[in-house]
Amino acid sequence: MTFTRTKSGLKNYSRFFNVDITVFAEGKNCLAEQNKKFGTSVETSDELFHHTILNIFSPNHLYKIKSVGSKTNVDTYAKKIRDGDIRNCLLIYDSDYESVITSWVAPAWAMRTYGYSWENDFWTAKICESVIDILSGGRTWNKSAFHQTFLLAEKRITDLSRVEVFCRVNGINLIIPKNKSLGVRISSGCAALISASEAKRLIEVVKSQLRSVDDALRLEIRSLLRPLISTQLVRGHLWEAICISLIVRTLKKIQIDSALPTDLIRNVALGLFKENPLHYLEKTAQTHYSKQQKQAGL
Numbered sequence: 001m002t003f004t005r006t007k008s009g010l011k012n013y014s015r016f017f018n019v020d021i022t023v024f025a026e027g028k029n030c031l032a033e034q035n036k037k038f039g040t041s042v043e044t045s046d047e048l049f050h051h052t053i054l055n056i057f058s059p060n061h062l063y064k065i066k067s068v069g070s071k072t073n074v075d076t077y078a079k080k081i082r083d084g085d086i087r088n089c090l091l092i093y094d095s096d097y098e099s100v101i102t103s104w105v106a107p108a109w110a111m112r113t114y115g116y117s118w119e120n121d122f123w124t125a126k127i128c129e130s131v132i133d134i135l136s137g138g139r140t141w142n143k144s145a146f147h148q149t150f151l152l153a154e155k156r157i158t159d160l161s162r163v164e165v166f167c168r169v170n171g172i173n174l175i176i177p178k179n180k181s182l183g184v185r186i187s188s189g190c191a192a193l194i195s196a197s198e199a200k201r202l203i204e205v206v207k208s209q210l211r212s213v214d215d216a217l218r219l220e221i222r223s224l225l226r227p228l229i230s231t232q233l234v235r236g237h238l239w240e241a242i243c244i245s246l247i248v249r250t251l252k253k254i255q256i257d258s259a260l261p262t263d264l265i266r267n268v269a270l271g272l273f274k275e276n277p278l279h280y281l282e283k284t285a286q287t288h289y290s291k292q293q294k295q296a297g298l
Helices: 007-011 032-038 045-057 071-084 118-122 125-135 143-169 196-212 215-225 236-253 262-275 283-295
Strands: 021-025 063-067 089-093 110-112
Touching (some): 007 071, 021 045, 045 118, 045 262, 045 283, 110 283, 118 236, 125 236, 143 196
Parallel strands (some): 089 110
16 A cells, blocks of 8 residues: 555555554565455464454554564654654564664554564463464373473573674674574474584684673673563574474374474464463563553553
8 A cells, every 4th residue: 555655645544444543563564465466455473463462452442453564664654653743553663682782762652572573472382382282183292391392492592592682782793694593503303492512503603702892891781681581582583483393393293294384383373362362472471562552542
C-alpha cells in the first residue's frame, strides 16, 4: 500500500482496514508478494505474535500489524507519525542490544519486545514441549531429559552471547551474521547443540583480541551484562534455530521423521501460542508487555 508514504495516507491507513490502530513493527514481510498475488491477507509469524500480545493486554482495540523491515524503516514511520501528529498508530521495535550498547529511547507511542526479538519471547521450554507432544502423536518421551538439555543449551548460548556483546562494545567482531546460525556451529550430535570445543574456539578468538581493552572498561561492561538473561542476550534467529533443533532431535529419538519442515514446527507452535498465550509467555515478559502497552496509551 503506497498511501502510507504520505501523512494523510498514513492517518487513514486504519480506516482502509477497518481497525482502530495500525501497528508498524520490525520484521520482514516475506508474505507480501504472495498476499498481493492471491489477494489474501496472511499474517507473518512476527505479526501473529504481536497481534496475540496486543489482544491479551489491550483487547478493546482492533489492530492491523504491518512488518516494515529494519529499525531504520520503523524510525521512518516514527518521524511521519510525529510530524503529522497522528494518533492511531503504534510502533513495535526489537530490543536488540540497545539497552546495553546505546542510549536510544523509543517514542512514547512505541513498544519494545522483552527479549532480543519476538522469537526470544515466543520460544520457551513450555512451547517446545507442547510442540513435541503434538508431533509425537501421543508417544511417551523423556520430558525431564529434554528440560535438562534445554537448560544446558540455553546456558551455553547465553554465555557465548554475553561474550559477543562484550566484543561488540569493544569493536571486536566475534560472530559474523552470515546465516541463521550467525556463525555459531550447531551440532545435532552434541547434547547442548553447541559443543564445548565450539565455545572454546569462540572464546579463544576473544582472548586473542582483548589485550588492548582497558581493564576498568572491561569490568564496567561485565557489570552491565551480568544481570541480563538469555532472552535479552541471544539473537532471535539463533535462539529459534536452537529450539527447533532440540525439538527435531527429540522427535528423532522417538522415531518420528526428523525431516519435518521448519515451517510446520513453527506453525504448530504459533497455533498453540495463539490459543493460550499466557500459558507459554513467561511471567516477566507478561509484566513487560502489560507495562509497555499502558505506557503507549492503549
